[in-house]
Amino acid sequence: MEIIGFEKVFNDNIHGHIILHPLCVAIIDTPEFQRLRNIKQLGTTYLVYPCASINRFEHSLGVCHLAGEMLNALCKNCNNEIFVTEEEILCVKLAGLCHDIGHGPFSHTWERFLTTAGINWKHEECSIQMLKYIIQKYDLMKEFKRYGLDESYHIELICEFIRGYGKILPSEKYFLYQIISNKDNGIDVDKWDYFLRDGKSLNLSISFDYKRLIQFSMVVVDPNSNPSKKVIAFRNKEARNIYDMYRVRSDLHLRAYQHRAVQNTEIMLIDILLKAEKCCTVQTPCGTKYSLTEAHTNIDAMSRLTDHILYDIQYSVDPNLEEARSLLNRLLTRHLYKFVGSYNLNFVNPSICDNVIDVEKLKINLKEQLEKAFEVQFGIAATWLNCGAPVTDPLRNVIFFKKPTCGSKIIHLDNTPYYSLYPLQKLEFFKREITVFCKMLKVNNENLEKFDAFSKRYLENFKP
Known part of the structure; x- marks a missing residue:
């Protein structure tokens, strides 16, 4: 695919000088994308950490860059034996660039605002709508076609990459769905960028090395499913590095996001x-x-x-x-608001943690009971940590391979149960905590103690 327009160099404080495709630049230079400069990535965290005022704009550029780096490494490490078209590579980059353009004010806080108002809304679907809106408004489809991207097929493929799943690609190319938003084990370039970017703005140390993960990644046949399904795997010596990635996510949530x-x-x-x-x-x-x-x-x-x-x-x-x-x-x-108390449910009521419950409903019920008992307004927050993956032990879903023998092209998978060698501690990685705040401007300690005792008693007796 011939590059017709001009690539653009961005000087990024995380990845250094990054070069983006002309089609990416065309999207970046629209007012709808530029609005990301005015949407804080970490919501109200900047009110607690003064330097945490980074925006969705720079994060989106970083994810686009890392998506390209990941694909380049996969092709190189597989000796170009995986067939990925230049159009598909560009689609992955565009998905990385546009995966957050649908965010509302203060990022995830806007989603929680709508949830509180009784509205089910996800920024990923809004990002897909916004991308299509930009293409239509600025007649960018002709630019897409210049690079071989079809209006129906490739635009929908970008949307599937944003979602992290889809049906367009055959199982031999399933690994492309794992790059931007990995629904299988949570290892994707979106997290790598925001871990590094957020950690720097929060002045928190980030211990895992994403560059090693990229260099020691390959595409292999998934041993747990369809024989033709290909997924991203990592060298077995990177198991500890991946464990650290999950730990960093937990640390950022505990020390900053939550x-x-x-x-x-x-x-x-x-x-x-x-x-x-x-x-x-x-x-x-x-x-x-x-x-x-x-x-x-x-x-x-x-x-x-x-x-x-x-x-x-x-x-x-x-x-x-x-x-x-x-x-x-x-x-x-x-x-x-006045802090009433925090209740770690692993200790207060372990049965809540052992069951799949509606956390929002739990918060609403506790709030209603408190306000009914004391005729005072309360705010309830829940710390409900996971590893960014749909399973409680994402290491179990990570596929590892052994170091290839000299001159051999045969890749042997490593079946070592790394999830047992590096167990994710329940209290650190899967914390379940309810925090109660009183909205009164002035409240004495005696009343705070009453609110605290009532909240604890309610959670102790809660039946999932």
Whole structure:
């Protein structure tokens, strides 16, 4: 595939100088992609860690770069014996670039805001809608076609790569679905980039080495399924490195993403958005106005939403936004909700951890019982850690291979049960904790103790 336009060099503080394809540059240079510069990657974490103000923009560029690096290594390590077209490689890069363009203000906080409002919405599907919207709005399909990308086949393939699953590719190319969003074991370039990027902004050490994982990766036939299904495998000596990757994820969640103060500020921000929901609107060029809980239903409205809505509330003189402004001022002046208590369910009620339960329902029920008993408003947060994979022991789903013998092209898989050699500690990797906050501005210690005792008793007696 001949590169017709101009590649662009970006100086990234994580990966150094990275070169992106002209088609990627065409998407980057749209206002809809540029809006990612104004969407904080870590939500309200910057209110606790002052330097955690990185945005989705630079993360998206990093994932695009790593996707290309991963594919280059896989082709090289397999002696170019895996057949991947240049068009498919470009599709993977585009998926890495666009996997987060559907995020709302303050990233995952926006999803939690909509969940609190009773709306089931996922940013991945919005990213797919936003990509199609950009292509249509700026007539980019002709640019896609210049590089051999078909309007129906390849656009849908990019969407499948964003989701991390699909039916377009045959099982021999299943490994391409594992690069951006790996649903099998959570090892993907999206996590590698945000671990490094977030760790640097949070000033937290990142111990695992993603460059080694890339260099010691190969495509092999999956021994656990269809004989023709090919997946990404890693050298057996990288088992400890992968274990460290899962540990880093857990550490970032415990020390930053789900830090008690971060949970507190996020609950306050969600309350601010709920109070401003009807009066703080988004208007499209055709004149239609959407409330904050309606904007996701129109991709044009969604493309106009960034973190700026907080400033719209803060500097508004609309009397209908007075309650939201007052709470926002309380957040910015650090008059946070009062901490009541944190309850590690591994100790308080292990039966909750051993069952599949609706965590949101548990939070709602506890909140309702507390408010009914004390006639005071409460905020409930849940720390529900996993390893970014759908199983409780993702190492079991990682395929390892042995070092090839000199001159041999035959790859032997390693069946050593590394999940037993490097067991993921339940309390560290799968923490189950409920944290309660009281929303009163002033509350005495005696009442806090009553709230604490009630919460603990409720969780002790909760029946999954």
